[in-house]
Amino acid sequence: MAWDFSTEPEFEAKLEWMREFVREEVIPLETVELDWETFGRITAPLKEQVKERGLWASHLPPELGGGGFGQVKLGLMHEILGQCRFAPTVFGNTAPDSGNAELLAIGGSPEQKERWMHPLLRGELRSAFSMTEPGAGADPTMLSTRAVRDGDEYVINGHKWFSSNASIADFLIVMAVTDPDVSPYQGSSMIIVPIDTPGVNVLRDIPVMDHPLSGGLDGGHAEVLYTDVRVPAENLVGKPGDGFRLAQQRLGPGRIHHAMRWLGQSKRAFDMLCERAVSREAFGSTLGEKQMVQDWVATSAAEMQAARLLTLHAAWTMDQVGASNARLEIGMIKYWGAKVLHDVIDRAIQVHGSLGFSGDMPLEQMYRSARAARIYDGPDEVHKSTVAKRILRGYQPVEVPTEHVPTRKEAAQRRFADYLSAATANL
Numbered sequence: 437m438a439w440d441f442s443t444e445p446e447f448e449a450k451l452e453w454m455r456e457f458v459r460e461e462v463i464p465l466e467t468v469e470l471d472w473e474t475f476g477r478i479t480a481p482l483k484e485q486v487k488e489r490g491l492w493a494s495h496l497p498p499e500l501g502g503g504g505f506g507q508v509k510l511g512l513m514h515e516i517l518g519q520c521r522f523a524p525t526v527f528g529n530t531a532p533d534s535g536n537a538e539l540l541a542i543g544g545s546p547e548q549k550e551r552w553m554h555p556l557l558r559g560e561l562r563s564a565f566s567m568t569e570p571g572a573g574a575d576p577t578m579l580s581t582r583a584v585r586d587g588d589e590y591v592i593n594g595h596k597w598f599s600s601n602a603s604i605a606d607f608l609i610v611m612a613v614t615d616p617d618v619s620p621y622q623g624s625s626m627i628i629v630p631i632d633t634p635g636v637n638v639l640r641d642i643p644v645m646d647h648p649l650s651g652g653l654d655g656g657h658a659e660v661l662y663t664d665v666r667v668p669a670e671n672l673v674g675k676p677g678d679g680f681r682l683a684q685q686r687l688g689p690g691r692i693h694h695a696m697r698w699l700g701q702s703k704r705a706f707d708m709l710c711e712r713a714v715s716r717e718a719f720g721s722t723l724g725e726k727q728m729v730q731d732w733v734a735t736s737a738a739e740m741q742a743a744r745l746l747t748l749h750a751a752w753t754m755d756q757v758g759a760s761n762a763r764l765e766i767g768m769i770k771y772w773g774a775k776v777l778h779d780v781i782d783r784a785i786q787v788h789g790s791l792g793f794s795g796d797m798p799l800e801q802m803y804r805s806a807r808a809a810r811i812y813d814g815p816d817e818v819h820k821s822t823v824a825k826r827i828l829r830g831y832q833p834v835e836v837p838t839e840h841v842p843t844r845k846e847a848a849q850r851r852f853a854d855y856l857s858a859a860t861a862n863l
């Protein structure tokens with residue numbers, strides 16, 4: 437099947453509008469100190485414009501107000517949103533709320549959609565996804581948080597950390613073991629826990645190298661203790677044991693969006709790299725005339741193009757055959773995209789010298805944030821391992837011969853001798 441990432445002119449016009457809107461209306465917000473309230477006031481009319489254009493929360497299925505665009509188009513949209521950390525919020529696509537809304541759209545009951553998903557989409561509620569534990573991360577089968585059915589309630593006990601936004605969330609979606617007697621992949625479930633439920637204790641926002649944004653716009657990554665937390669049994673999302681199936685559905689498209697946002701960030705860093713290269717002079721020429729800087733420009737351009745095509749191909753594959761048949765492609769974009777993002781920003785910092793290291797440029801914040809991309813959504817090594825295992829499945833072991841196998845040279849000599857004897861036989 438021929439790959440086709442092209443989109444129709446009407447959609448191209450939407451992308452063009454998004455590019456200009458993000459450049460003119462959203463990126464300038466980076467230069468002002470904002471608290472959550474002011475940010476909400478300033479962005480409210482911007483969100484209205486996005487809604488009028490039919491671009492709000494476009495990742496959702498059409499029956500829930502999304503665009504029904506498919507992954508290739510969504511990917512192209514996220515490439516634009518990735519340019520500015522505020523853009524996803526203005527477009528109703530901010531993590532972890534967007535992923536949680538998607539999760540409830542896929543697996544939530546009508547009541548859960550009404551009570552949690554719609555207010556989330558309207559920006560009236562905020563949420564967190566609480567899965568990782570101090571003792572269980574890359575390998576989620578090590579999860580020890582338990583949810584035990586007691587009458588018409590679940591009682592949850594456990595210790596989570598890195599629950600992004602938990603300290604400002606109205607509710608958490610907690611991954612817990614509901615049946616310890618079967619494989620964790622069949623025995624884990626997701627449960628909605630309102631933040632004010634007795635026994636939920638948000639201990640702290642863990643200090644990290646990518647600090648929460650100024651003025652409390654982001655909630656940071658929280659450590660949360662769940663002690664005898666009781667919630668109604670109807671707060672379970674999907675059926676008991678559906679946790680990993682739902683997590684997979686939530687993460688597949690999310691990884692395409694992440695990778696395209698990383699490209700948006702990479703492109704912004706790349707533009708700064710190139711602008712500096714043609715502006716700054718040292719040792720008698722511009723930096724762009726030094727071969728080492730030319731190497732950064734050429735290598736970054738090729739790496740970004742490779743990441744873009746890999747990601748669009750993964751998105752296209754998902755559109756054709758579904759997320760579960762596109763695991764290889766999705767795995768590749770995770771580690772390749774995260775590496776390209778990191779390396780392009782690193783080169784952009786280097787070409788700016790001390791200015792690049794300073795807070796006068798956005799690059800240092802972008803760099804700190806980029807470092808986490810190699811860890812979250814599964815560390816690079818786990819994805820590499822999955823990709824390699826899938827590829828190697830297509831190869832058979834080569835049998836080691838017990839007898840001497842002629843070398844290429846010996847085989848050639850034998851062929852030549854055969855040819856000579858055949859040629860001389862008729863003489």
Ligand SMILES: Cc1cc2nc3c(=O)[nH]c(=O)nc-3n(C[C@H](O)[C@H](O)[C@H](O)COP(=O)(O)OP(=O)(O)OC[C@H]3O[C@@H](n4cnc5c(N)ncnc54)[C@H](O)[C@@H]3O)c2cc1C
Nearest residue numbers: 565566567568572573574598599600808812813814815817
């Ligand atoms: C910024 C940020 C936000 C996050 N947000 C959330 C959130 O909202 N909710 C949530 O639940 N979690 C969240 N996380 C947690 C994240 O999902 C985990 O950090 C991730 O799954 C890795 O788990 P871990 O940190 O326990 O690392 P570990 O499991 O301890 O792994 C450590 C290292 O071991 C190596 N490794 C692991 N497995 C393999 C393997 N098979 N082969 C080779 N090497 C391997 C890798 O190098 C890996 O980095 C967030 C993390 C970050 C950094």
